[in-house]
Amino acid sequence: MVPVCALLVLLLKASEAVTVDYFDYGADYYQTYGPSGQYLFDYNGNEMFHVDLESKSVVWTLPGLEKYASFDPQGGLQDINIAKYNLDIRIKRSNRTVAPNIPPLVSVYISNPVVLGEPNILICCTKNIFPPVMNTTWIKNGEIIREGFKETSYLPAQDGTFRKLHYLAFIPNDHDIYTCEVEHWGLEKPTKRIWKHEGSTPISEAYQNVICALGLAVGIIGIIAGVMLIIKGMKQSTAQGRNQR
Numbered sequence: 341m342v343p344v345c346a347l348l349v350l351l352l353k354a355s356e357a358v359t360v361d362y363f364d365y366g367a368d369y370y371q372t373y374g375p376s377g378q379y380l381f382d383y384n385g386n387e388m389f390h391v392d393l394e395s396k397s398v399v400w401t402l403p404g405l406e407k408y409a410s411f412d413p414q415g416g417l418q419d420i421n422i423a424k425y426n427l428d429i430r431i432k433r434s435n436r437t438v439a440p441n442i443p444p445l446v447s448v449y450i451s452n453p454v455v456l457g458e459p460n461i462l463i464c465c466t467k468n469i470f471p472p473v474m475n476t477t478w479i480k481n482g483e484i485i486r487e488g489f490k491e492t493s494y495l496p497a498q499d500g501t502f503r504k505l506h507y508l509a510f511i512p513n514d515h516d517i518y519t520c521e522v523e524h525w526g527l528e529k530p531t532k533r534i535w536k537h538e539g540s541t542p543i544s545e546a547y548q549n550v551i552c553a554l555g556l557a558v559g560i561i562g563i564i565a566g567v568m569l570i571i572k573g574m575k576q577s578t579a580q581g582r583n584q585r
C-alpha cells in the first residue's frame with residue numbers, strides 16, 4: 341500500500357493564539373498516516389510546547405514555563421481539524437499525487453566533553469525529515485536500549501522539512517559502542533551513526549555539533565532537564581556501586 345501524503349504546514353502568528361509575546365510562531369501539520377498530526381509552538385527553532393493530541397493537553401518543553409504562559413489546547417485541536425479538512429481538499433486537488441520521501445540526514449555527537457566515568461548525553465540529530473514519520477533506535481553494543489532517552493517533537497524547518505533530536509543519558513567508558521539507527525521511507529536501509537570514545541574528539545564531530553545545535557539551545561533545555569534526572573539516578577547507582585566495593 342502506498343500511503344497518500346499531502347502535507348500541510350501552517351504558520352500561525354503568535355498574537356492570534358497566545359498572549360505571551362516571546363512566542364515567535366507556531367506550526368501544525370496533519371497527515372494521513374501516523375503520527376497523524378502535530379501542533380507546536382516554536383521560538384527561534386526551539387520547541388516551547390506542543391499539544392498532545394491523545395490526551396488533548398499542552399506539554400511544555402521548559403519545566404515551569406506553564407507558570408508564566410498558558411495555552412488552550414482546544415485552539416490547537418481546532419487548527420489540527422482545519423488542517424485535516426484542508427488536507428482532504430489538497431489530496432483531491434493534487435489528483436492524489438504521492439509526496440516524495442526525502443532521505444533524512446543523521447548525525448550523532450556528544451553534548452559535553454568526555455570525562456570517562458562521568459554521566460554525559462549523546463545527541464542524535466536528524467535533519468531534512470519529510471514526511472515526519474520515522475523510527476529512531478538507540479543501540480548499545482548491539483543491544484537495543486529501552487530506557488534513559490528523550491526526544492523532541494518534529495521541529496519545523498523553513499524549507500518545509502523537519503528536524504528531530506534524540507537524547508541518550510549514558511556514562512562514557514573506553515569500550516561501549518553506541519549507535520543511533522534511523523528508519524525512514526526515504527532510506528533504502530536504515531541509517532546508522534556510531535559513537536564511541538576515541539581519546540580525542542575529531543574536528544568533524546565538533547563541526548556537526550555546531551550545525552545541529554544552532555538555534556536549538558533553549559528548546560532542548562527542557563529535554564536535557566529530563567535527561568539530567570536520569571543521569572542523577574545513574575550517578576546515585578554508580579556511587580552505590582562504589583560504596584559496595
Ligand SMILES: *[C@@H]1O[C@H](CO)[C@@H](O)[C@H](O)[C@H]1NC(C)=O
Pocket residue numbers: 435
Ligand atoms: C488523475 O490521475 C489519473 C490516474 O493517474 C488519470 O487517469 C487522470 O487523468 C488524472 N486526472 C487529472 C484531472 O489529472
Ligand SMILES: *[C@@H]1O[C@H](CO)[C@@H](O)[C@H](O)[C@H]1NC(C)=O
Pocket residue numbers: 473474475523524525
Ligand atoms: C517503524 O517501525 C514499525 C514497526 O517495526 C514499522 O511498521 C514501520 O514501517 C517503521 N516506520 C518506518 C518509517 O520505517
